[in-house]
Amino acid sequence: MMGECVDGAVVEAGKCSEHGKKLVYFCKGEKLRVCSKCAIVGSHQGHSVVPVEEALGELKDLLSARSKDLESKSLEQSLRLEEIDRNVTTAKEEIEMLQHQVGNDFAALRNFLDAEEKALMEEIAAEAQGTLEELDRLKSECLQRMGSLKRLAEPLNSTLQTDNLREILKVLNTTSDGSDCCETMNDPIIRFKGERFHSPLQYRVWKKMFQVIQTVAEPFTFDPLTAHPYLEVSTNQRSVTPRCEALPVAYADDRFDTSLCVLGNEPLSTGKRYWEVSVRNSAKWDLGVAYSSIPRHGDLMYKPSRGIWCLTLREGCIYQACDELDIELHIQHKPSRIGIYVDYEGGVVLFLNAETMQMIHVFRASFTEQLLPLYSPCIVEKSSNEQRLTIFKLIL
Incomplete structure (x- = not known):
């Protein structure tokens, strides 16, 4: 039968090696089972000694208390884990909502800026087209007049080479001074009106942007x-x-x-x-x-x-x-x-x-x-x- 170490000696299970008595007591200080003589006159004299059954109950109570403490701490960690999981879920939902909101807000700004740019570009293109078409018309008319004036000037220039009075009078009587083909030559020459687009564009667009911005600084007042x-x-x-x-x-x-x-x-x-x-x-x-x-x-x-x-x-x-x-x-x-x-x-x-x-x-x-x-x-x-x-x- 296996023995038990008590005070450094190996004994039969349940018996004291020194006194041969049953180990029915427990020394709390050294956490050893001892006999009655060890507790009264032996090496454990004056120690805190209690019956084994009482010690067993106390130790089980200690184990139970420690087990409950560990169980309580484990429950705390379980609740903490649940709270962490809830916060993870909440964080993911908030992140998704925030990303969606930021995306929508910037999309609204981009759409506004794209629309403003498109409208302004179309306005510039329309102004440019009208101006260039009018200038082309004026240029075409001017070239036509120049051709007509050149044709009128040709007989005059050739007649300048003769001293024949009759011929000169004939040419003067049969040619025009060109005033009839230049009746509209004083039509105003338009120019591209670019100054209307040279205003502080970014500032102007920034002010208009407030129609799509939902939250701006409000002029609150004191009561x-x-x-x-x-x-x-x-x-x-x-x-x-x-x-x-x-x-x-x-x-x-x-x-x-x-x-x-x-x-x-x-x-x-x-x-x-x-x-x-x-x-x-x-x-x-x-x-x-x-x-x-x-x-x-x-x-x-x-x-x-x-x-x-x-x-x-x-x-x-x-x-x-x-x-x-x-x-x-x-x-x-x-x-x-x-x-x-x-x-x-x-x-x-x-x-x-x-x-x-x-x-x-x-x-x-x-x-x-x-x-x-x-x-x-x-x-x-x-x-x-x-x-x-x-x-x-x-x-x-």
């Missing part, structure tokens, strides 16, 4: 009825400036009374919208969108969970995306104009450097309420003009 008393909204409602003193405005439920904010007039509840805000050289501002139901009284918390998706600037160089935990953004070139793009159904709020059209940050969300643009030029510190926010209007 003065929501503006904090320390904010002055311009008459055309396209600029807002912080003041050192409060304006004498009426209290209203819609007006901010603590946060130095103002909302836009334009609700966003469907489709895609884009607008640009000129921030000039301002050292601080807040820009974004918010649910129209956000509180107007008390401090605002710029967080998506509070219905606000916002980008901020502080100290002229610290840009932050206000997520549940603020995200500091590293921007190399300070933009003087910020573009804000909202795709309501797509759940996107995108901030851009409007001069380079480079992305600054994007929020993903599932909107459940009407959105409104949110602005804050922050508390005035130096020249208020430096902190003015102005909605950019595209001049077409």
